[in-house]
Amino acid sequence: MDGSPPPMGVAEYYAEKTLFITGATGFMGKAMVEKLLRCCPGIRAMYILLRPKKGVGVEERLSNFLNNQIFDKLREKYPENLAKLKAMAGDILEENFGLSDEHIKTLQRECQIVFHGAASVRFNMSLKDAVNLNIAGTYRALRLAEGMSKLEVFVHISTSYCRSDVQVLEEKLYACRHNAHHLMELVQWMEPELLDLLQKKITLPEPNTYGYTKCIAEGLVAEYNGRGLKSVSRLVLHENPFVEMFWFPDGTPTHSRLRHRIDAFLSHTIPAYLVDAILWCIGQPRFMVRVKQRVSMGLEMLEHYISRSWCFKNGYFMSLRQRLTPEDDRTFFTNLNDINWMEYMNNYVLGMKYYCLKEDPALLPKARKRYQRMYVAHKVFMVLRFL
Structure with a gap:
């Protein structure tokens, strides 16, 4: 008999875990928050970064967020899990996301999993703004995560289209043309007019600042890998x-x-x-x-x-799917061949x-x-x- 322990299920892994999520109010963010709270009911706490917007405070934004119809199933199945979702006031454009000292200490003491999904998906954004949001924002998330004593996983949500010059995209990190730190410095000292003139030359072969900055951000995350019809x-x-x-x-x-x-x-x-x-x-x-x-x-x-x-090559994804328990395979549906x-x-x-x-x-x-x-x-x- 094989003496190895049975594989740990997804919900089992998330049990008693504390999460910190940026970009939770976005299209992908809402779906992820709902799926995790409904399918991993043992989660201890989930902190999401919210920015006060147009005179609306974070608690009111959180209340509006939870009233979204996407949470109807969660309200029926695990209504108590809604209380596990807590807002932290902040902004990805600020150092430490502008979090209060109390919130920073809470994350440093409790957080085990970080999902960084906050980014701008505007294809026509200026290079300076795109760098500040997509690259510098990721850098701030990494710096914040470094101080989390219990950190186990840092997940950076990127895009499949960050190397549009490659014919066949594999599941790997591609080398970036430019260094993230140099680029963050560049947009700070260069005049906006000159930066706009050089934008197309800098971002080539990517067609816009979105794909370019997401590619650079991937390289930045790689620097921290292994640190703590x-x-x-x-x-x-x-x-x-x-x-x-x-x-x-x-x-x-x-x-x-x-x-x-x-x-x-x-x-x-x-x-x-x-x-x-x-x-x-x-x-x-x-x-x-x-x-x-x-x-x-x-x-x-x-x-x-x-x-x-x-x-897009998906060999790693398919091998990961094969390691799912039968229950997880049903809960986290990943077999695209069975889609009608x-x-x-x-x-x-x-x-x-x-x-x-x-x-x-x-x-x-x-x-x-x-x-x-x-x-x-x-x-x-x-x-x-x-x-």
Whole structure:
């Protein structure tokens, strides 16, 4: 018989652990906080960094955070675990995150696990701001973690797209072109105007400051290591259209930039100006050209990522999955082969309609009728534009 002890489960590892999390209010942060508190109920305490915002204190922000629908299942299953979530007032732009002496001592005395997820995902951010948030913020998190006497794990949440010049991305740290410490010094003394002029040259081959600074931040964390679907989407939108749909949702992927620009001009630019002209004639505020410009800007920033194929190696991830206990394999679902993508996209759109757009599910029949009218109008427009 094998005398080795049975593998420790995920929930078992987190039992009686104290966590500190930055970026908890973000998209990924909310999901992680909820999953940990619901699936690892033995967690002792979870401290999250919150910044007072627009006159709203951290306790009020924490209350608003916990009222989010994402915590409904947690409220049903382990309502007592909500009390384990505690806010610490601070800001990642300040030394020691601007935490009070009392909070710093608490973390130094109790914290075993740090998740650093606070970062800016704005692709058009200036280099100075991106460095201060994504690199210097990570450096401050590492410095803070150094003082935690019980620290076991420091997790830096990065991005898969921090080396866009590599054809096949492996599960490893890639060498950075620049040193994080030199870069943090550079943005402090260089004039902002000169820094803006040099920004593209500095960040190459990355297309924006986000990917560049996340890559540098990974290298910074490494320094401390060891120290202490097209057809599916259309069918889903056909079954679950939006109530306030302005136009029929359509689109054809293309590798031709010229064709994309022609289609965008005919389907986006011209209709936007026509709508604003009609609104002006009837004395209503114009907004469609502004919306179109925002959409175009967003597509331009994402073009580098959505117009090419990406290949990610996941051997380490798969080997890690094989080490999960059967119970953890069910709780922390990681087998993408078992995902029903039609069901996934259907739930995705329904969730967006309900949670983001605040649409009443009872209005779905009305939305489907509107969808059919928009479809006819769309086909008529497609014919007329080529006459």
